[in-house]
Amino acid sequence: MNGAVMTAPFTQFLASVPLPFWEGGQGDRFTTVLRRLQDSPHFLEIVYRAVYRMLYPFRRWLNPGSRAERIFILLERLSKIPLFDCRMCGQCILHDTGMTCPMTCPKNLRNGPCGGVRSNGHCEIIPDMPCVWVQAWERSKRMPEYGKEILHIQAPLNNSLKDTSAWINDFHLLQKMTPVGWDE
Ligand code: SF4
Secondary structure (H helix, E strand, C coil), rough: HHHHCCCCCHHHHHHCCCCHHHHHHHHHHHHHHHHHHHHHHHHHHHHHHHHHHHHHHHHHHCCCCCCHHHHHHHHHHHHHHHHHCCCCCCCHHHHHHHCCCCCCCCCCCCCCCCCCCCCCCCCCCCCCCCCHHHCCCCCCCCCCHHHHHHHHCCCCCCCHCCCCCCHHHHCCHHHHHCCCCCCC
């Protein structure tokens, strides 16, 4: 059975749990400070590479639908939501996008900006918000290791992986699992 299906009730429960520490008051300030880290993309790519190398030898125990996945989902929610405003898509491409989450684009675009970017580099839907893809492009230029990956063409998002662990999906190549009917 698909691991994503097996964990669905639990992950739906996790997704419904509020994270009060950073939702409102002190938490908002904490989140604002933490999100400034996105302007240090080289530091973040070093951290990403280090975590990947640390976890890789254990990948045979990190299976979709396992208890380990439940822990990973919780850890990803606790770390990536405050840091990247992560939407738990389950198919993380942060290192391909200047450590900037493409799911925060109001149109959820994963292959570059739409045609509506304003002359000041802001979003056409939310004028106060810098375009996610302008930020991704600028940040990727400061990533010597993964920066060129911004030129990769991303497959359509597979919504069946939402609220699962992106790390575990990555180790099992589920990251590359495209929606039914899509040919590369
Ligand atoms: S790409 Fe997906 S998993 Fe990665 S930070 Fe964005 S929503 Fe989260």
